[in-house]
Amino acid sequence: MKTSRRHFLMLSVGVSSSLMLSRAAFADTANALSEADPKAQAVGYKEDAAKVDKAKFPGYAAGQTCANCSLFQGKPTDAYGGCTLFGDKQVAGRGWCNSYSNM
Template identity: 40%
Template sequence: MTTSRRRFLKLSAGGIVGLSVGGVSLRAFAAEHVDPENPQAKALQYVHKSAKEGQNCANCILLQGNAGEAWRPCGVFPGKLVNAEGWCAAWAKKPG
């Protein structure tokens, strides 16, 4: 009987930790947009609308999230969302 009780407690503790971590990752998707006036954004020349033909966040390898969404997470700006039509100096063409 103690083996079952121990297993239950371990699974319960794991579930609580999993829900906590899951809550943190869900909050990341509710992040705010990158402010072009932010010092890091300024240093990387980030803009919400790219002026460079064929270069925007949507076709950058650093952009994360689901294709087609207007605002998505970027590896360069943790916890922030960038405009898929935006651009910054860290832009690197997505393969393919």
């Protein structure tokens, strides 16, 4: 069976776009900030805002997450995004830290 040039090109585009999408999904978590990171510990970063110690961080209020913080560099719907505090590290959109700001 001979493969036409058009079929080959369509197949190549499909395969390459699949690889790029899976790579982008992996990149979200590959550079994720760890709660064990010294910078994260310094500001009380938690990947899940529901796990914030309210006694230790009385400034925390329900509904505060990285996704709605003014320092978050992503869309509010992003699972992970950049943060001006942590350079090239990605923070969880559902996360929280003591530097939360909604201004």
